[in-house]
Structure formats: structure tokens, C-alpha cells
Amino acid sequence: MLGVDLQRWRSRLFYGALVVALGYLIVMPVWRLQTLAFENDAAGYESQFGRPDIGETLRTTVGLAIASLVIAMVLGTLLAYATSRLPRRVGFLRIIPVLPIVMPSVANVVGWAFLLSPGPGYLNALMRQLPWWDHLDSGPVNVYSSTWIIIITGFGLTSFVYLFVSAGMQNISSEHLEAAQSSGSSQLGVFFKVVLPLLRPSLVYGGGVALLLGLGQFTGPLLLGQNEGMKVLTTEMYRRTSESPVNYAAAAAAASPLVIVGILVVLSQRFLLGNQARFVTHGGKSFAPAGGRSYWAAFFVGLYGFVALVLPLLGVLIVSLSPYWSENLSWDLFTLQNYREMVRTPGVMESVSTSVVTSLAAVAICVPVGLAVATLVVRNRHLTVVRTIADVITALPLGLPAVIFGVGFLLTYTQPPFILYGTKWVIILVYIVLMIPFATRMQMTALISMGNTYSEASAVSGASPLVTSLRVTLPMLKPAVLSAVALMFILLTHEFAASLMVRSATTQVMGTVLYDHWSNGSYTLVAAMAILMSAVTAAGVMVAMLVGGRNVLDNL
Amino acid sequence: MMASFRISGLSKSYGSNVIVDDLDLEIDEGEFLVLLGPSGCGKTTTLRCLAGLETPEAGRIEFKGQAVYDSSARLNVPAHKRSIGMVFQSYALWPNMTVRRNIAYPLKVRKMKDAIAAGRVEETAEMVHCGHLLDRYPSQLSGGQQQRIALARGLSARPDLVLFDEPLSNLDARLRDQVRTEIHRLHESLGFGAVFVTHDQSEAFALGDKLAIMRAGTIEQLGTPDDVYNNPATDYVADFIGMSNRLELRRSATGWQTGDGVDVLVHRDLPDAEAVVARIWPEDVQLHRGNEPLPPHAVALSASLLSSEFGGRHYDVTVAAGSEEFRLRADAATHGSWLRSSTAGEPVAISFRPDQMQVYPLGEVAVDRPLVAAS
Amino acid sequence: MMASFRISGLSKSYGSNVIVDDLDLEIDEGEFLVLLGPSGCGKTTTLRCLAGLETPEAGRIEFKGQAVYDSSARLNVPAHKRSIGMVFQSYALWPNMTVRRNIAYPLKVRKMKDAIAAGRVEETAEMVHCGHLLDRYPSQLSGGQQQRIALARGLSARPDLVLFDEPLSNLDARLRDQVRTEIHRLHESLGFGAVFVTHDQSEAFALGDKLAIMRAGTIEQLGTPDDVYNNPATDYVADFIGMSNRLELRRSATGWQTGDGVDVLVHRDLPDAEAVVARIWPEDVQLHRGNEPLPPHAVALSASLLSSEFGGRHYDVTVAAGSEEFRLRADAATHGSWLRSSTAGEPVAISFRPDQMQVYPLGEVAVDRPLVAAS
Amino acid sequence: GCGGSDDAELAGSWDEILEAANEEGEVVIYGTVAPDNLELLKQAFEKEYPEIELTYVRGTDADILPKVEIENQTGQGTADIHMTTDAGWIDRSLDAEYSVEVVGPSFDEEAYDRDASIIEDKWFVTSATVFGLAWNTEKLPEGLADPEDALASELAGGKVGVTNPAGIPTYVDMYRKIDVDFGENYVERLAEIQPRVYDSAVAIGQALASGEIWATPMSSSTVLTEKANGAPVEFVVPEKPFGVPWYSHVLSSSPHPNAAQVLADFLVTPEGQAAISHDFIACLPDIEGTGLGTDLQAQDVPLGDADELSSDAVQAYQDEWEQAFLG
Numbered sequence A: 001m002l003g004v005d006l007q008r009w010r011s012r013l014f015y016g017a018l019v020v021a022l023g024y025l026i027v028m029p030v031w032r033l034q035t036l037a038f039e040n041d042a043a044g045y046e047s048q049f050g051r052p053d054i055g056e057t058l059r060t061t062v063g064l065a066i067a068s069l070v071i072a073m074v075l076g077t078l079l080a081y082a083t084s085r086l087p088r089r090v091g092f093l094r095i096i097p098v099l100p101i102v103m104p105s106v107a108n109v110v111g112w113a114f115l116l117s118p119g120p121g122y123l124n125a126l127m128r129q130l131p132w133w134d135h136l137d138s139g140p141v142n143v144y145s146s147t148w149i150i151i152i153t154g155f156g157l158t159s160f161v162y163l164f165v166s167a168g169m170q171n172i173s174s175e176h177l178e179a180a181q182s183s184g185s186s187q188l189g190v191f192f193k194v195v196l197p198l199l200r201p202s203l204v205y206g207g208g209v210a211l212l213l214g215l216g217q218f219t220g221p222l223l224l225g226q227n228e229g230m231k232v233l234t235t236e237m238y239r240r241t242s243e244s245p246v247n248y249a250a251a252a253a254a255a256s257p258l259v260i261v262g263i264l265v266v267l268s269q270r271f272l273l274g275n276q277a278r279f280v281t282h283g284g285k286s287f288a289p290a291g292g293r294s295y296w297a298a299f300f301v302g303l304y305g306f307v308a309l310v311l312p313l314l315g316v317l318i319v320s321l322s323p324y325w326s327e328n329l330s331w332d333l334f335t336l337q338n339y340r341e342m343v344r345t346p347g348v349m350e351s352v353s354t355s356v357v358t359s360l361a362a363v364a365i366c367v368p369v370g371l372a373v374a375t376l377v378v379r380n381r382h383l384t385v386v387r388t389i390a391d392v393i394t395a396l397p398l399g400l401p402a403v404i405f406g407v408g409f410l411l412t413y414t415q416p417p418f419i420l421y422g423t424k425w426v427i428i429l430v431y432i433v434l435m436i437p438f439a440t441r442m443q444m445t446a447l448i449s450m451g452n453t454y455s456e457a458s459a460v461s462g463a464s465p466l467v468t469s470l471r472v473t474l475p476m477l478k479p480a481v482l483s484a485v486a487l488m489f490i491l492l493t494h495e496f497a498a499s500l501m502v503r504s505a506t507t508q509v510m511g512t513v514l515y516d517h518w519s520n521g522s523y524t525l526v527a528a529m530a531i532l533m534s535a536v537t538a539a540g541v542m543v544a545m546l547v548g549g550r551n552v553l554d555n556l
Numbered sequence B, C: 001m002m003a004s005f006r007i008s009g010l011s012k013s014y015g016s017n018v019i020v021d022d023l024d025l026e027i028d029e030g031e032f033l034v035l036l037g038p039s040g041c042g043k044t045t046t047l048r049c050l051a052g053l054e055t056p057e058a059g060r061i062e063f064k065g066q067a068v069y070d071s072s073a074r075l076n077v078p079a080h081k082r083s084i085g086m087v088f089q090s091y092a093l094w095p096n097m098t099v100r101r102n103i104a105y106p107l108k109v110r111k112m113k114d115a116i117a118a119g120r121v122e123e124t125a126e127m128v129h130c131g132h133l134l135d136r137y138p139s140q141l142s143g144g145q146q147q148r149i150a151l152a153r154g155l156s157a158r159p160d161l162v163l164f165d166e167p168l169s170n171l172d173a174r175l176r177d178q179v180r181t182e183i184h185r186l187h188e189s190l191g192f193g194a195v196f197v198t199h200d201q202s203e204a205f206a207l208g209d210k211l212a213i214m215r216a217g218t219i220e221q222l223g224t225p226d227d228v229y230n231n232p233a234t235d236y237v238a239d240f241i242g243m244s245n246r247l248e249l250r251r252s253a254t255g256w257q258t259g260d261g262v263d264v265l266v267h268r269d270l271p272d273a274e275a276v277v278a279r280i281w282p283e284d285v286q287l288h289r290g291n292e293p294l295p296p297h298a299v300a301l302s303a304s305l306l307s308s309e310f311g312g313r314h315y316d317v318t319v320a321a322g323s324e325e326f327r328l329r330a331d332a333a334t335h336g337s338w339l340r341s342s343t344a345g346e347p348v349a350i351s352f353r354p355d356q357m358q359v360y361p362l363g364e365v366a367v368d369r370p371l372v373a374a375s
Numbered sequence D: 001g002c003g004g005s006d007d008a009e010l011a012g013s014w015d016e017i018l019e020a021a022n023e024e025g026e027v028v029i030y031g032t033v034a035p036d037n038l039e040l041l042k043q044a045f046e047k048e049y050p051e052i053e054l055t056y057v058r059g060t061d062a063d064i065l066p067k068v069e070i071e072n073q074t075g076q077g078t079a080d081i082h083m084t085t086d087a088g089w090i091d092r093s094l095d096a097e098y099s100v101e102v103v104g105p106s107f108d109e110e111a112y113d114r115d116a117s118i119i120e121d122k123w124f125v126t127s128a129t130v131f132g133l134a135w136n137t138e139k140l141p142e143g144l145a146d147p148e149d150a151l152a153s154e155l156a157g158g159k160v161g162v163t164n165p166a167g168i169p170t171y172v173d174m175y176r177k178i179d180v181d182f183g184e185n186y187v188e189r190l191a192e193i194q195p196r197v198y199d200s201a202v203a204i205g206q207a208l209a210s211g212e213i214w215a216t217p218m219s220s221s222t223v224l225t226e227k228a229n230g231a232p233v234e235f236v237v238p239e240k241p242f243g244v245p246w247y248s249h250v251l252s253s254s255p256h257p258n259a260a261q262v263l264a265d266f267l268v269t270p271e272g273q274a275a276i277s278h279d280f281i282a283c284l285p286d287i288e289g290t291g292l293g294t295d296l297q298a299q300d301v302p303l304g305d306a307d308e309l310s311s312d313a314v315q316a317y318q319d320e321w322e323q324a325f326l327g
């Protein structure tokens, strides 16, 4: 008799508890920060927003974000189009646009500095061999200029835009393009009149994410922008937390505009994606643009891979093999000394295992939690309130720079009721928070595209909901889950902004060790460490590919 | 025979849209019931309420005398505890399991180990002629094979009631015929109760022991295929099952006549109606070349040829008679040669026997037969 | 009439798979050609080569005397420069544009401003009875309406050649009939050349001026529907167009007989063949109750009833005769009452006239008729 | 603040302390000194006390100070000894009971000069660094003799590197000092030649080695490591160098109070100094490998004035500096 109610209440209770836990984890640190910023008559706000240069800082933040967003959107879209047009023989090239995320952003930025520093940059030195530049003794490119910071930041965001746009392109059936072609549109016409308008949701979504990442961009401005005194909100936050005495209140205040924009973007994406029916193109065959395949596409993708991946990696690799950073390359100077030293340095190898362990632990928790949230949002439409809250909360971390969570966690977990400081747990918790959006979104997308029929078929076969999720839903989500795992693993093993705040001195991850080398040691060691990180990440991805097949990266 | 499955007073809405509206339906043991209706009339929703995949707002559903849903008692047995099988339009085979595991799944989750050991999986696969496909994955099968496996999966646990939601509409013409015959035979040999949703009338006629024609959440007519075919209850039913020729008649001094003034003999008593609509099957309409003599005692209308489509032993011909269009089947042997060389606009005549008409009061009102009672 | 569109020696492979194999085909001006064939035989590929969406390896394609593809001249006019319209199975309407913009698109990109100003968009929409839908988005339309709009889009620029790739297979039974008739009429009034791909034979017969039956990348038979229906060139064609009853015959002392020893008169000269296969249309097979007298001069076989499906004025009956299954159409008026009460296994007899058989040498070889010439 | 864990208590006599320290078996030091020196310290200490394992953590003040504070607040100590140059923090810590008194015998050695070296029996001077002139020997073979050479017109326009003092009191202090010690209005004139700005002394050292800049008047002595690796750099201490002393203390949250005392004591022995002050200024006289070619001793390098380095004062100077160098 009570069957209906009991069952309802059980699921309500379960999801309610889940949402409360996530709410505590995600909202609490932000709350703590804001409390701090508003303490003593909002002294934090006053100290941060009373600065004479705050206007300039905000302008730079927005300018950098928008300019690099534009670059990323154009490149990401073109790449997505190009990869869909790769000749069959070189189809493997389509993983190239996502590969740059395997390289830590610090390595990427430092790599570019090695290549394009106006004096000893290898590429600059090469270019100065050219007749029309041979009179220069520095340049021609100045990587420390804001133009180049924007370009490099834009390159960094391109992979993310690509991920969203190419996923969107997969959903456009080829018949929609052929229809345009046979109506008399040239290939260019098809791209502008049909492909781009149909991509609007992906562009809006990917653009939103890239905008947030651009606003939260930290590495480029900090490492390259010193020269011209470039200040953005994140570097300001960093400054406030690295001056003495540390001014957390001001850092929290500096984060506020980002928090607000983040929430706005997340909400507006939710709103825009709610009306997506007009962009869904149903129909069997997947995207294969009209007009056949082109070697120009292969050339373009290859060129991008060379510029965005090979060049900076090469820069880093050369430096890691040199005894010191120098524009004069010669083979006999190359040495493995840096690697030897790195291995000898205490903590480095522990940091590798800490990174891997904490990342895996976070991923292992994120996957089921993400599945539960995805199921709640997609399949439990009757729990209106809970599911809306869950949806917004889990999207939130995407909108906030990791540094914010780092500081917030430091403040939250060094006080009762949960004193976790100094344990790996606090790192794992931050990682969970940072990755929840990815775990949730990716599984949500997969669940939506899987539809209800598979689980309904299981229910009418006599399987209870639990059996259904174990035997049907999870196995069918395997590719999506593996892709999510790969992406989260990549992002987490590179993480340093949040880790920096919550690590204890004896619990280091790779990102923080690299950061320490960067701020205390030598660039050659930084380079070696960056190579090590890339190798660890690549190994992780390789394992995921072994388990999940070659298309793990495609499914991103 | 006692009704084995009984739906009474079932209602279900989405928001303010009432989708299923106080619906009553009974399915006898081993009976094959076809739910026929246009898109959006609530067929799938009714089926899903039966399966327990959707929770209705009101009503009662009984399986073999036991309530599985009862709004007054707040009872709702979940889908996995009802003894049903279901076959989906999109097959919904689990792509990560082999055919064998797909078919064995309902047995496994219902802990029917004995049946598995006794070779039920192989037996069921054999029944749908797919015994040789057991170790393939669904993606390695053609559409027809996939739908057969879905059938086997729905039947392997020998449920009391099997629900079909347009299982044939994703198949192409030839396969559709094959799988349809397959379902027919399996039903005869296993004798399960079945509810089969479709909006293809020829499928409905071919398969059903009984037909329920739905309209906007209620049942408009329930009867045997023969009954429905020969005596559609309402104009709506007649139209929906393909009795597509329609002729409006007005009362004249002597009886009834068409808009063009042709007298028509109506065999029914229609005391109050001023205007009626007559329905005639395309098969019942005769085609005559312009100069042919017309049969006596038949309703004859002069018309002009619109188009004709070859159909093997017959032609599907469309003609315009007055303001109405008529579709009819013309025998290829008799009419083939001139039809092939004729052009649109050619004058022809059509005729049909008055007793082949079904007559309904004009307007979209659902009525009971005999029409007299409805007036 | 001179062939308006000519394909000669067309070949196309994917990797080592030859999909289209030295194919020749001609379409006259204003002719409606239907390409019929089983899944995977290369219909779509041929169509896409015609459209310029796929690049063949060899051959030549001419539009009105002008080559648009010629492998020897290395010429390949891209799709957007050929005067074609195309209608897809999945409609492929652009979901972000209104119906009006969808229909206007071919005119816009071909810079036909005058036609737009002259109301071509509205006119074309009217032609498919969708004039009132111009400002809706595709997602707000039903399947049938979407396919009509797709049709309008394919026709709005009045192309010389319209290509249809199974445009009806996503529609349900009633809509399919409606849109089919629509296409038929539009073709008659606008007179475009058309290539229509399908694997539904009734569609092919109804629509085609000419039928091309494809098999593994080549044309197995090309002819009018009537010709193909009455004289399928090969066993393969006969099977594919629905002549589903099959009877193997072996040479006996006196002539030919079935596996069960029934003598069969074969009207054709087959000097070398030891065994042949005969094909008979279901419509040509007569059903007899066990105790009825059998017609003289007919081939009669005793059989047992397997199943019967109600179809309105007829029943689709399946019987087993020896090791073969026969499908036949039994008239409802004559056989309805006993069929309804009969059970599977009941003894019956079937008969057909020897001249209604088509006879082919046994084996899957494609042959020319008359058979004598092939031997 | 509360001490370490309950069973960790300081023993009575030095011998008992040594014994208890061996029992504890490990000791952790947090420091801002160069990692190479910490590595040398580890080796030297473990050679002297083979039963005690030393773990060091190298970080910036921004990293380490909050951690020390938090460890003290939560009572979850990790570090035993902490070494810093932050005068303001040292000053504030004296009121916060972060430290315990040092008891080792070496603090009373004459050469160490207890009175000049220890603040309130808790903070003891450990080492010092001085900033000097450095140049790239390939780009600038003639080198720099005194700070004035760094202002040469051929180095204008980005060939000299300077550190951004943003939020770092030590650097603010340095700018203020060299503005006087290196010559009249030195900082203003330095700004005029438009030097390239770096985030840290380390970054300057790297840039110098690579040839990105040719010279700097404010290099840390760590470029000597690069020199040892073969980089074309040279380093000299000017006449009136700016320097900063490192002070250390034993933490009251120390989980190994006895080993902490032993390490504190070891730091001011000649063996300890040879390690921790290598390429820096030692707090004992005549230690091999220290002194940077001068006869300075760590006690000679004054600790900054905590009041002048309040965060408001630092912020004010930062604004001024940015106006001059980046404006």
C-alpha cells in the first residue's frame, strides 16, 4: 500500500542527501571567502577595489579574455571543420587538436618563452638569421607583449572550444549539408550559411566555457606579463595571497567579479540550452561534410599540431636537456643532468605518486557522483527543485577559477567541523569539486543521447532500478565514462592553482613541485618536470585508450 | 472467457493536457488486441501505463484479477514486478551484450535459472529463426534481425502480457511483412495476451483478434477486424481505417441527393438529420470509361480522371467527382490498357452499390450505431 | 526522345569494395525513373554520383548533352553547379530556418531574385499544400509536413533533375500514400526528370515511368512497371518485386515435375536445363478447401494451412505445400467465413495456371529472356 | 597554541635530549633558503646524527608562513624548525607563542655571539644572503665593477633586469636601501633606462644565463649555481651590499621537540653552516665555501624594520614603484 510513497521518499531522500553534500563541498568554500571579504566593513573589498589601478586591471582581464576567446573560437571551429574533412588515410590526425591539453599550461607558456623570448628565444634567434631581420639583436617577436600573451592564451583555449564544437558537429547530419550543396551552395556557402548557424548552441556553450577559462587565465599573464606590468584579476588574487602578511580578504574580493560572471554564464547557458530543439538535426548519418575530403584540412590540422604542440614541447625539451637556458644550442651541451637531479630531489617521485593517487581517487568518486547527479537531472523530472539545484551547483565550479576553491578550501578545512589540513583528503576534495562539472556534464550528455528506452527495456524485463543501472546503464555509458576519466585525469595531474593552496608541505603534487622549481629553482628543472608531467599524463591517457579503445579522446 | 487484463477509468495528463481520458479496456487471456489511432492520440501513453513505466492519475489496472495500479488504494506495482514483455519501435537491444545475453536477460533478472538451463534462450531464438545469430552483437545484425531478437527478448520469460509499440514501423516494406507474419505465428503458438500499438491499418487488420480505435485518449470503437472493417462506428473511424471516399448528402424532396443533384438511395432511417456523410471503400467503387453503360441500381457519378498509379494486378486511380475526390482500385486486366494511355482530365464515371455506403450524420460527433438511436 | 541524362560506364568503389560497377542508365526528359534494389546494392551511391556529392572512379555523366563528369577528361562539375534538386529520407530541413527560408534557400544561393519576388516560394509551398506553414520552424511540423516542405525545397528552383533518396520511408502508412500521390501529381504538372530510390516495390510500381532494378552495383532489369511486373527478367528480380512464391521443378521423363512428383506443364523451351525455378504472384494463386473440386488445366498442389491475416476484402494466407511455403490472396467474400474459424494445419489445396508462372534456370545467375537465348 | 602530540615532550638535559631525539628519529625543516643548501644540510645532518632523518620543505614565505600559522592553530604540526627572512612576521610571531626557546650548547659558543644573534631566546640568526651585481660574460665581457655601471646607456632599453617588489617587503626594503647606498637617486635613474621586470630573483638569474638580459644590479648569489653549471655569468658583491638575514626558530607545534632542538643546535655548528650557508653569508667566521668573497658575517646584516614594512607601507611603495618602472 505504501509502496508508491516509500519508493518516492527513498529516492527523494537519497538525492536530497547527495545535493546537500555537494552543496556543502562546493558552496561552503565560496561562502567562507565572501564572509571573509565582507568582514570588518568589507575591508577586503576596500583594499582590492580601492586600488588606483583596479580599472586597468578589470579592463585587461576582460580584454585578454575576449581577445583570446575570439582566437580560440575561430581556431577551434576551423579545426573542428577541418578534422571532419580529413582524408581517410590520415584520419588519425583528428586527435591532434585535443593533444595540447596533455601538456601542462605552465610547460606550454614556458615553452613559448623559450622559443620567442626577444633575446635568446630559439625561434627569434632563427628568424634573426633571415636577411631582413639580421640587423636586430633582439626580437623580432616579443613574447612578453600583450599581443603574444593573448595569442598563447588563445591557443590554450582552442582545445576546449574544439571539444565542444566538434561534438556539436557530430550531431549535424551530413544530409543537412548535402541538401544545401544540391540546392546550389558552394562549400564556403555551406559552411557559413548552414554549418555555423547550426553550431550555434555548441558555439555558445563552448564559448561560455572558454570565456570563463579566459577570465580565469593565470599562467600566461603571470609568467609572461611581468615585463609590461600586466595585471588581471587572477594575478591580483595571487599577489594578495603571496604578499606578507597574506591578505585573503582582498583575494576573495578580487575573485568576486569572476564568481558573478561565472554564475551568470552558467545560468545563461542553462537557459540557452533549454531551447535547443531548434538546433537538433535528427537523421541517421553522422556529420561528413559535403564535397569530399581534403588534404588542405590535413595540412591545417598538421600545422596547428606543429605550432600548438610540437613547437612548445620542443622548446621545453631542449631546455630540459641543457645545463642552463641559452640561445646557443650545441649538441655537446645536451645532458641528462636535469633529469638526474630531478629524480634525486626528494619529493619529486612522491609527488608523482601523490598526484596519481589523489587524481584517481577524485576521479573514482566523481564518476559515480556525476552519474547520480546526471540521472537525477535527466531521469527524475518530478523532483523539480532538487534537480534544478543539483544542476546549477554542479555547473558552478566551471565558472570559478581554481585558485578561489584552493583558498576557500584552505579556510574551510582548517577549522571545525572538518579539520583535514595536511591530509591527502583535502586535495582529493578540491579535485572532486573542480571535476564535478566535467563528470556530470559528460555523463549527462551520454545519458540524454542514450535515451530512456534501454533502461525501460530492462525494467519491463523484470530488472529493478539498481540492477538496471548496474547491468545496462553503466556498461552502456562506458565510453563516455572512460572519456570523462581521461579528461579529468589530464586536468587533475596538471592542476596546481588550487593544489598550491591546500597542499601541506609534505604532501606535494606534480603541479606544485613544478611551481616550486619555477619560483625557487632553475628553468631547466622546470622544463624537466614539465616533461615528466606530460609523460605521466600521456601514460594515463594511454591506459584509458588501452581499456576503452582508440576513440577515448574522440569522445571527449 | 473472463477478461484477463482490465483497465478501468484510466486517466493521465501532462500538465494541463489530458492525454488518456477515463479509458476502459479489457484484454482476454491469449487475446491479441491492436490499438490503432493517429499520432498523438495517446496510444503509447496507454501502453506505458499498462507496463508501469508511467504513473496514471486515476483509474485501476488489473492483471489476472490482481490490481497492479489503483489510484484509490495508492497502489502502483513497478514495471519490473509486472509479468510483461515489451517490444520497442527502436528495438532497444543493448548494444554491449550479445544476442544470447540480450535474450537471456529477462530470465536472469527474474532468476529463472532452470529455464536458462533448459535451453529456453536457444529455443526462443529458434522460434524467431535467429538461432544462428546468438553470438553476434546487435550492431552486426540487420534491422529485421534486430527486431526479431527484440521479439525473442520480449517473449523469453513467457510473460502473461506482451506489449508492442509500433515494432514494425522502422522496417522496410518486405521485412515488415515477414516480421508481421512471425508475430502472428508466435502468438498463435504461445498464446500470450498482447497489446499492439500501430497507426498502420493494414497491420492492425492483419494481426488483431480485436481492434481498439483510439481518438484523443478514449476508445472510439472496439471490435473484431471484420466488424470494424465492415461497420465502422463513426465517420472518424471510417476515415482512419482507410475508407477514404467521402460523399456529403442532403435531404431532398424524395430522399437524399449529392451536392450535384444526383439522387442516392440511403438504406438507413435518419429521421432528424438534414445532411449526412457517406463513406465508401476504394475497393467498392467501380470505374467506367466515358462511353460505357452504367450498372443499374447503383449510385453513379460522372467524374474526371486525376491520376492513376500502377499496382500490379490493379491500378490505384484518383478521380474528381464534383467537388469530391474519390480513390478507387481498378482491375488491371480490365482497365490497364486504356489507363496507361489516358491523361489527366479524361471524363470517366464511377459507381457503387448503395448498400456499400456507411452513412453518418454530418459533423465530427461520435455516434453509436444504429444511427437512429443516435439522433 | 533523346535521353536527357545519361550515365555510362559509371564505377565507384570504397577501398576494395566495388559499389557501383560499370553502370549505364538513361533518363529521358521529364521521365520518372525509379531505382529499386535491396539495401546495400548501391542505389544511394549512384544517386550521389549523379548529384556530384560523390566522385566516381570511372565513367561519364551527361546532363542535357553536356558532360558533368568524365573520368577520361578529368572533368567533375561540383554539386552546386549542377541543376538538381534533392529530397532526403530524413527530410534534412535546416532546423534553424523557417519553412519560408528553407524553401527560398535554393533560389537565394542561385541568385534567382526575380523568382522570389514573383512569389515562387509561396507558389511552391501552395503546390505541396503547405502555404499556411511558411512561418513555422521545422520542429513545429509533423513528419508528413516536413517531407512536403523538403519536396518544395527540392523543387523551388525548378531544377532539371530531382533526386529522391527514399523520401517516404520515414513516414507512416497513411502519410506515405498521401505524399506519394503528391509527388506523382507534381511530376505530372512540372515535368521534371526524376530519379527515385526506394526498396518498396509497391512505391516503385506506383510512381515509376520506368523501373531500374539494381543488384550489386549494376542494373539487372530496366523497363516499364508493367513490363517488370509481368515479365521479371531474372529470378532475382522476380523475388525482389514480390513474386514471392517459388517452386523448384526437375526434368522428368514426360516434361517437368515438382519435388513431390506433380507434373507441371512448362510453356517455355529449356533444352539444356535439368532443373528450373518457377515464380508465381500471390495474387495468381487460388485457394481451395480440402473437399472442393480443383480447376482443370491448372497446376494443383495439396497443402496445409499455416496462417491467415485479415486484409479487408481479402485474406493474406500462408500455406505449406511440400517443402515450400506459398503466400496467396484469398477473396474475403468466398473464403472469409471458413478461414476465420479454421486452425493452422488444416488441409487445403492451391492451384495456378501454368502460364502465370515465370520460369528461370536454377541458380543465382542473371539471364536474358527468352531463356532459350541464355542457355 | 598547543604543543605537539602528548608523548612528545622536551627532555631534561642535553644528553637526554639527544637520546630522545634519536628516539624520535626524524625532524622536519621549512625554509626559504635555496633547495641546494637544504640538500647539503640534510646530508651533513644525517652524517652527524645517522639515527635522525631530516626532511626539508623549500617554499616561499607566501607558501610557508600560512602553513606554519595553520599548523599552530590546528595543533597538527608537521614542521619542527622554520627558517624565514620576513622581519614583520618574526616580529608578530613573538606575541603569538609560535616558538619555544632554544637550548642547544652551540648557541653559547663564543664564535656565534649569542647576544647579537638571538631574539628573545627563540629566533636565532642562521645565515644571510646579499644581493650583488651580475652579468652575462658573453654579452658583457668587461663586466660590472660597481652599481653605477649597470646604468650605462648601452644597457638601456631592456638589457638590465630588475625584480618586481610586488607585495614582498624584502624587495621594498632593498629598493629603499640601494636608493641611498648605490648612489644618489639610484632607483629613479634605474627606472629611466627601462629595465626588464622579473617576478623573482630566480627569474633574473635564468634570464641572465640565457642572455635575455645582460646585467643586473640585484642578483641573488644563486646565479653561482648556474655558473657552476657552465653558464656564462659572473657575480660580485658591491661595496655596500643589501642583504637579508635568515632567522630560525623551533616551533611550539613541533611533533619532534627533541630532534628539533638538535637540528637547531646543528645549524649553528661549523658543519651546519658549511651546508646551509654555502654560497651565502655564514653566521660563524671562516667557514669554507661561504662569504661570497667578502668577510661579512650574517650578524652584520641587519633585519628589516618591522614598522617600515607594514603592509600599508609596502603597498604605498609598490604604487610608487609601478609608477616609475611600468607607468
Ligand SMILES: Nc1ncnc2c1ncn2[C@@H]1O[C@H](COP(=O)(O)OP(=O)(O)OP(=O)(O)O)[C@@H](O)[C@H]1O
Binding pocket: B014, B019, B037, B038, B039, B040, B041, B042, B043, B044, B045, B046, B199
Ligand atoms: N513526457 C511528456 N510530456 C508532455 N507531453 C507528452 C509527454 N509524452 C507524451 N506527451 C504528449 O502526449 C500526447 C500523446 O502521446 P503518445 O506518445 O501517447 O501518442 P501516440 O498515440 O503514441 O502517438 P504516436 O503515434 O506519434 O507514437 C502527445 O500529444 C504528446 O505530445
Ligand SMILES: Nc1ncnc2c1ncn2[C@@H]1O[C@H](COP(=O)(O)OP(=O)(O)OP(=O)(O)O)[C@@H](O)[C@H]1O
Binding pocket: C014, C019, C037, C038, C039, C040, C041, C042, C043, C044, C045, C046, C199
Ligand atoms: N562512405 C562509405 N565508405 C565505405 N563504404 C560505404 C560508404 N558508403 C556506402 N558504403 C557501402 O557501399 C554499399 C552501398 O551503399 P549504398 O548506400 O549505395 O546502398 P543503398 O543501395 O543505398 O542501400 P540502402 O537501401 O540501405 O540505403 C554498402 O555496402 C555500404 O556499406
Ligand SMILES: [Mg+2]
Binding pocket: B043, B044, B045, B165
Ligand atoms: Mg507512440
Ligand SMILES: [Mg+2]
Binding pocket: C043, C044, C045, C165
Ligand atoms: Mg541508400
